[in-house]
Amino acid sequence: MAGYVTNLLLLALLVFILVLVIRTRRLFPVVVLAGAYSLVSAAMFVNLDAVDVAFTEAAVGAGISTVLFLAAMAYLPGIEKTPPEAKGIGHILPALIICIIAGLLLVAAAIELPPVGDPTAPPHVHVAPRYLEESGSFLHIPNVVTTVLASYRGFDTFGEVVVVFTAGLGVLVLLAGFTRTARIAKSGKTGIDGGEGDDA
Amino acid sequence: MIGPVAQILESWNYLVVIALMMGGLFIVISQNNLVKKLVGLAIFQTSVFIFYISVGKMAGGTAPILTDGPETLYSNPLPHVLILTAIVVGVATTALGLALVLRIHAAFGSIEDDEVLAMKAEAAEPRARRGGDMGDAV
Numbered sequence: 001m002a003g004y005v006t007n008l009l010l011l012a013l014l015v016f017i018l019v020l021v022i023r024t025r026r027l028f029p030v031v032v033l034a035g036a037y038s039l040v041s042a043a044m045f046v047n048l049d050a051v052d053v054a055f056t057e058a059a060v061g062a063g064i065s066t067v068l069f070l071a072a073m074a075y076l077p078g079i080e081k082t083p084p085e086a087k088g089i090g091h092i093l094p095a096l097i098i099c100i101i102a103g104l105l106l107v108a109a110a111i112e113l114p115p116v117g118d119p120t121a122p123p124h125v126h127v128a129p130r131y132l133e134e135s136g137s138f139l140h141i142p143n144v145v146t147t148v149l150a151s152y153r154g155f156d157t158f159g160e161v162v163v164v165f166t167a168g169l170g171v172l173v174l175l176a177g178f179t180r181t182a183r184i185a186k187s188g189k190t191g192i193d194g195g196e197g198d199d200a
Numbered sequence: 201m202i203g204p205v206a207q208i209l210e211s212w213n214y215l216v217v218i219a220l221m222m223g224g225l226f227i228v229i230s231q232n233n234l235v236k237k238l239v240g241l242a243i244f245q246t247s248v249f250i251f252y253i254s255v256g257k258m259a260g261g262t263a264p265i266l267t268d269g270p271e272t273l274y275s276n277p278l279p280h281v282l283i284l285t286a287i288v289v290g291v292a293t294t295a296l297g298l299a300l301v302l303r304i305h306a307a308f309g310s311i312e313d314d315e316v317l318a319m320k321a322e323a324a325e326p327r328a329r330r331g332g333d334m335g336d337a338v
Contacts (some may be wrong), residue, residue: 011216014250018223018243027235034239041246049263049275050253053283057249060291065242068291072298073235076305080233081312095230103222110214117259119273124258128276136266144264144277149284160285167292174299178306 003047010044025080031069038062052145213254220247234301234311238294245290252279 017037024030038061045054084091114121135147149157224247227240256279264277301311308316 007213011213014220014247015216015223018220021236021239021243022223022227027233030236030239034242037243038246041250044250045253048253048257049261050256050280050283051263051265053249053253053280053287056284056287057246060287061242061246064291065294068295068298069235069239072302075302076235076311080231080236081315082232084230084232092230095226098229099222099226102225103218106218106221107215110211110218113211113214113255115211116213116254117257117261119258121255123255123278124276128278131277132264132266132274142266144266144274145280145284148277148281153281156281156285160288163289164292167296170296171299174296174303178302 006047007044010040010047013040014044025083027073027076027078027080031066031073034069035062035066038065052143214251217247217251217254220250232312232314234304234313235298237313238297238301241297242290242294245286249283249286252283255279 014037017033017040021030021033021037024033038057042054042058042062045051045057118124131144131148131152135141135144135152139147139151141147141151221244224240224242224244227243228237231237231240256276258273258275261273261275264274264280266274304316305311308319310316310319
């Protein structure tokens with residue numbers, strides 16, 4: 001019961017943070033709020049028995065993501081120019097309609113799902129019991145999540161490493177010579193390459 | 201089997217997660233600022249994680265770390281494994297998105313998507329290209 005109440009409180013906190021993110025115009029608070037969102041969801045994961053996910057989310061989602069955002073913010077303007085609300089209802093109405101329709105469709109589907117924690121729900125009766133019962137005597141690793149991640153589904157994890165490598169490669173390619181370009185753009189404003197634009 | 205109110209209370213997690221997801225989607229669609237769009241994407245993503253972990257929860261269960269007790273009830277480890285992978289991939293996409301935003305800022309001097317689109321339309325109108333930077337980025 002205490003777990004259920006904690007769950008509700010954390011969900012309420014998440015909704016509160018979301019509303020703040022939508023309403024805040026300065027980007028630094030928005031980024032910090034996104035970090036807080038990750039941290040609160042990590043607390044939720046602990047409450048829902050997913051301890052491995054919780055510390056990954058706290059370290060990677062709330063830590064590394066926020067650091068990446070802050071590092072990028074050093075080069076970017078710190079405030080949103082005109083919030084879409086300021087441009088009149090016509091600017092946010094289509095987005096609102098799309099979100100409400102999609103949300104209602106999802107609610108219609110979610111109502112049919114078995115309740116949270118139901119032991120007879122399909123995900124709990126298929127392959128999970130086998131992992132829980134056999135992995136201990138088979139591989140002698142007490143943490144079942146680690147067993148599945150590194151052993152039963154090792155290729156999945158290998159694919160994940162490839163994805164991260166590709167993303168790192170993409171970032172390197174995109175940012176190669178970035179500081180140089182930024183410097184040229186800055187010096188362009190002071191008129192050094194002004195001649196280049198004249199023949200246009 | 202049970203009344204509608206009880207049913208809503210039982211699947212409360214799912215309903216709130218859907219609201220959070222739609223909030224993230226709303227940020228992605230409606231906001232012009234690219235950094236805020238990325239934050240919206242991250243919120244959407246985290247909400248999906250909460251959904252998966254809620255599915256894996258077992259009433260009266262504990263974390264799936266094996267103990268000696270024979271009758272211990274564990275939560276489902278499979279959603280946990282899936283989401284561990286998704287969190288790391290999520291950071292990779294965030295990094296790539298931020299790198300793109302930095303390049304867009306270097307090329308256009310703005311991270312508001314309506315301004316960038318207007319500038320692109322303006323640059324495409326006369327055939328003359330102003331400098332190599334903009335051509336590189338497009």
